Amino acid sequence: MMVENLIWGYVYPNEVEIQWSVLIVLYPYITGLVAGAFIASSLYHVFGKKEIKPVARFALLTALSFLLVATMPLLTHLGHPERGIEIMFTPHLTSAMSGFGYIYSFYLIVVVLEIWLSFREDIVKTALGSQGWKKLLYSGLALFSYDVSEKALHEDEKLAKKLAIIGIPSAAFLHGYVGFIFGGIKANPWWSTPLMPLIFLMSAIVSGIALLILLYIASMKLRKHAIDHKCLHSLAHYLWIFLILDVTLELLEIVSMKYASLEDIEIINRLLSEKIAFTFYGVQLTLGIFIPFILLLLVGIMKNRETLKMIMISVSSIFVVIGVFAMRWNVVIGGQEISKSLSGTLTYVPVFFSQEGVLPAIIILVIPFVILVVVTRILPPWKDMEEEVPESKTKSTIKHLY
Amino acid sequence: MNISRREFTKIGCRVIIGAAAGTAIVESIVSNGIAAEPSSTGDYDWNEHYWGYVIDTRKCIGCGRCANACKLENDVPFDEPVYRTWVERYRVLKEGEVKIDSPNGSIDGFTDDIPAEELKKAFYVPKICNHCENPPCVQVCPVGATYATNDGVVLVDYDYCIGCRYCIQGCPYGARYFNSKKGTADKCTWCYHRITKGLLPACVQACPVGARVFGDMKDPDSDVNKILDKERINVLKPDLGTKPKVYYVGLDREVK
Numbered sequence: 287m288m289v290e291n292l293i294w295g296y297v298y299p300n301e302v303e304i305q306w307s308v309l310i311v312l313y314p315y316i317t318g319l320v321a322g323a324f325i326a327s328s329l330y331h332v333f334g335k336k337e338i339k340p341v342a343r344f345a346l347l348t349a350l351s352f353l354l355v356a357t358m359p360l361l362t363h364l365g366h367p368e369r370g371i372e373i374m375f376t377p378h379l380t381s382a383m384s385g386f387g388y389i390y391s392f393y394l395i396v397v398v399l400e401i402w403l404s405f406r407e408d409i410v411k412t413a414l415g416s417q418g419w420k421k422l423l424y425s426g427l428a429l430f431s432y433d434v435s436e437k438a439l440h441e442d443e444k445l446a447k448k449l450a451i452i453g454i455p456s457a458a459f460l461h462g463y464v465g466f467i468f469g470g471i472k473a474n475p476w477w478s479t480p481l482m483p484l485i486f487l488m489s490a491i492v493s494g495i496a497l498l499i500l501l502y503i504a505s506m507k508l509r510k511h512a513i514d515h516k517c518l519h520s521l522a523h524y525l526w527i528f529l530i531l532d533v534t535l536e537l538l539e540i541v542s543m544k545y546a547s548l549e550d551i552e553i554i555n556r557l558l559s560e561k562i563a564f565t566f567y568g569v570q571l572t573l574g575i576f577i578p579f580i581l582l583l584l585v586g587i588m589k590n591r592e593t594l595k596m597i598m599i600s601v602s603s604i605f606v607v608i609g610v611f612a613m614r615w616n617v618v619i620g621g622q623e624i625s626k627s628l629s630g631t632l633t634y635v636p637v638f639f640s641q642e643g644v645l646p647a648i649i650i651l652v653i654p655f656v657i658l659v660v661v662t663r664i665l666p667p668w669k670d671m672e673e674e675v676p677e678s679k680t681k682s683t684i685k686h687l688y
Numbered sequence: 689m690n691i692s693r694r695e696f697t698k699i700g701c702r703v704i705i706g707a708a709a710g711t712a713i714v715e716s717i718v719s720n721g722i723a724a725e726p727s728s729t730g731d732y733d734w735n736e737h738y739w740g741y742v743i744d745t746r747k748c749i750g751c752g753r754c755a756n757a758c759k760l761e762n763d764v765p766f767d768e769p770v771y772r773t774w775v776e777r778y779r780v781l782k783e784g785e786v787k788i789d790s791p792n793g794s795i796d797g798f799t800d801d802i803p804a805e806e807l808k809k810a811f812y813v814p815k816i817c818n819h820c821e822n823p824p825c826v827q828v829c830p831v832g833a834t835y836a837t838n839d840g841v842v843l844v845d846y847d848y849c850i851g852c853r854y855c856i857q858g859c860p861y862g863a864r865y866f867n868s869k870k871g872t873a874d875k876c877t878w879c880y881h882r883i884t885k886g887l888l889p890a891c892v893q894a895c896p897v898g899a900r901v902f903g904d905m906k907d908p909d910s911d912v913n914k915i916l917d918k919e920r921i922n923v924l925k926p927d928l929g930t931k932p933k934v935y936y937v938g939l940d941r942e943v944k
Contacts, residue, residue: 365850365871369831629944
């Protein structure tokens with residue numbers, strides 16, 4: 287009885303059960319945050335944007351923290367998690383999904399190496415200046431190599447840059463490929479579009495930068511330290527640019543679908559106007575893109591009023607992070623709420639307590655923050671954020687003097 | 689008990705005639721259920737066959753026996769909304785609206801909830817895995833647990849499937865489902881356990897009107913080829929390039 291109320295029109299009998307739950311919404315969301323945070327850090331590491339430097343290493347740690355849980359929603363979802371490793375041993379290469387194990391592992395190695403190189407000097411110094419287990423831990427992390435001469439550090443930096451250059455395409459690939467997992471499904475008219483990898487990538491970058499902004503502001507507040515507004519504004523600026531690219535692609539997809547008006551347009555229209563109207567037009571586009579777009583535009587125009595600007599940037603980032611989650615939801619869940627018979631729709635009702643429920647999803651989404659706390663204890667990135675500040679403080683005092 | 693010679697002969701004759709006739713009847717029933725002659729050695733060679741399936745929608749009466757027989761034969765749970773085959777009912781109302789349904793996959797039959805005078809036309813369409821020549825489900829399986837056999841059947845290796853359900857998303861026909869007991873994807877096998885022994889798939893055998901026809905496309909005289917050679921046929925969603933091997937006779941444009 288219940289089920290029948292959730293169905294409109296005709297859906298194939300096997301479609302009554304929605305196969306990919308909120309956990310599969312989380313998977314592209316998390317990998318997107320990873321890719322976005324990494325690309326934000328490479329703005330400094332590769333493109334030499336000095337103003338990003340305070341958060342460059344922090345962004346890498348953020349990427350790692352989320353990367354470590356990226357497989358969790360997938361494994362929790364599998365019917366046979368113990369066989370999941372087969373994707374590495376016997377990948378079926380015609381499947382978009384089969385690359386996951388390799389792309390993920392490769393990217394994990396790149397991120398870990400990148401972090402190691404950029405923190406090596408700190409690790410060695412901590413190892414040399416401490417005792418007992420702490421010395422052992424950091425010596426281990428330093429791989430018992432203590433050369434921090436200028437020449438060695440210069441080599442590190444060169445290697446880190448090369449790695450970051452490899453890292454950008456692999457971050458783009460990691461996430462673009464997640465988009466292809468959906469975009470390559472010709473059976474589903476809502477997924478099947480060559481734009482999908484690009485849309486996923488742009489929204490990934492947007493969500494990663496927004497997350498980084500929020501984590502940066504939050505950690506500075508927690509540490510009771512002043513925020514480097516130059517860095518913040520620079521991040522906000524990039525967020526704004528990628529928002530434009532993101533919305534262009536997202537609208538292009540919808541507009542071309544509607545303009546072409548193929549056989550599936552009726553069901554797509556029903557999806558957009560009834561099933562996901564609120565999460566698509568309301569959350570994904572309005573809250574997640576248009577409002578942040580305007581707020582960030584104002585931030586760019588406004589002079590002084592740093593606190594207000596910071597609030598506007600924070601609000602924009604919160605909206606962006608929510609909006610991108612809605613985007614993942616609209617793709618993953620939305621695509622399953624239309625029947626492949628093109629004659630009916632279904633409704634996904636999330637369950638709270640179950641293997642594929644909301645509770646595991648919340649747990650999986652909290653874990654990266656716990657990891658981040660632990661990782662930043664071991665490899666504190668705060669120095670970068672805090673040493674710049676006195677300079678800007680003096681600047682502002684100078685301004686006041688004038 | 690005394691039996692005269694005459695009576696004994698009488699009974700004896702009846703027994704012999706009865707036995708002979710009985711065998712002939714049973715044999716004729718069994719031979720109707722045979723898809724192809726088993727090879728002389730009894731070993732099945734999958735290179736010698738290429739299976740095909742024809743559905744004549746004009747014949748289907750929507751009794752749902754096929755769907756029922758399938759669940760019985762293949763141990764598909766009756767209490768879950770999962771089906772290896774089902775029958776859809778299409779009713780075009782006089783006002784133009786098309787009503788499609790398949791309550792419980794047609795297993796319990798259909799009810800007349802729209803008065804006949806409101807209908808312009810109505811028909812049934814049996815559905816089953818198309819065992820596509822270019823199967824998207826096989827393409828998307830990340831570990832190669834689902835595969836096409838040489839004799840043209842798409843199967844799932846239940847001991848290998850990781851249960852990611854990508855194939856279920858990839859099938860344009862809704863022919864796949866998740867088997868919660870096995871923790872893997874599941875689907876119609878065209879009763880592979882039967883056809884490799886020379887028997888027909890359960891759904892074909894159960895159909896009382898011959899709407900479902902199964903046979904070897906490598907055999908020019910097979911029932912399937914007889915229809916394919918003569919009738920105008922169509923497949924479902926031909927634009928997706930999946931090349932289905934379930935061929936429909938009398939397919940309406942409303943059917944997707």
